Amino acid sequence: MIPPLPLAHGTIEGIGDLWNGVLHPLRSPVQLMVLCALALVAGQRTKIAPPLIAFLLASVGGIGFSLLGPRLGLPEVPPLLPCVLAGLAGVLVAARIPLQRFALLSLFVAGGFVLGWDSGQDPSTPWVLFKLLLGAWIGLAVALLNFANYAAMCPKRPWIKIGFRVLGSWVVASSILFLAFTLRAARSNDAPPQTSPEQKG
């Protein structure tokens, strides 16, 4: 079992639970990377609405899973999963690989579910939890819709297409490095504790 990297961040004081939830996707580098990658994939399609709707619906399911998962004894989201999704989306953008409708929708459903699952919180009361999760869903929706819309609005010029490819390669590169960091952390956790000579004696 690969443990997650210690990337958890605290809430921002003074802005309320709802806004903390809204800002959660933007404060998580991995979630931001997935959102950017999926937005670039969607922005290159002529019809961007279906994948975005699929993402939004799936993210609700993911958030629900994050609520029920601990009670059913299910594990937290594996840290490699968002990383793999971002890398896959980055490859699609960098190589300009056109996806068929079913594959595209599957990608966005998987992305929405994983990011919703990754938005789980540990609050004190159910009302606070509701506000945090509602805010997280709103944050995911606003971020993805905006990024995808801006990507779709870009003129279809050669240098802009090149720029998209370059952005896709950046996402792939960042995903590979994140994968390496995660595996290194797992390896250091699995290593047996080193005993000092005094302890051995």
Added chain:
Amino acid sequence: MHHPQQTLSNPSGKVRSIFPQSLKGKSNRFELTVGLLFLVATASAQAHSEGGEAGGFINGFTHPLFGADHIVAMVAVGLWGAFLGSPAIWLLPVIFPTVMAFGGALGVMGVPLPAIETGIALSGIVLGLMVLLASKPPIWVAAVLVGIFAIFHGHAHGTELPTSANPMTYSIGFVISTGLLHLSGIALGLLTRFPWGIPLVRGCGGVIACVGLGFLFHWF
């Protein structure tokens, strides 16, 4: 019919520009430019402490910029790509960060790679010479060459990760910094459209090769 902009002082309801009619066609562009200048001319908020995600990103972003050997090689990739034209102009800046990340992963995982500094110095020499000599090999040769050197650069970045940095934002920072160096090389390489640009760009290749030689023989 009542116009929403109608007032006593503006009975026609038309929204007027602050510029006279003679500049009407240019007023929108001028206003947009001034607005953008105000946006970018704001004083940077320097009263902050670097830590957490911000510190990791800044560390990663500035890491390639503190090494002249990294800078010249990455600019050379963009220069050579612009020199070779399509598809190399986008293929090389796409391949380099991706393969560099593999090299970075090797460095992070502690996989040893021999002669890292020599490989980095050679990248400046070889890529600089490619531009100086206006060499146009097949695209796959250029891609393989760039990929090989990218592994050395990535490995160096991966092993030099500061322990206090947030690894995710550090990696995003140095990937973006690398990409921006490529773009600056491409921008410089596009000067070859002009007659005087070709010797200038090739001269830059010569300078890059000399810098690479300097690092190879430890002149710097």
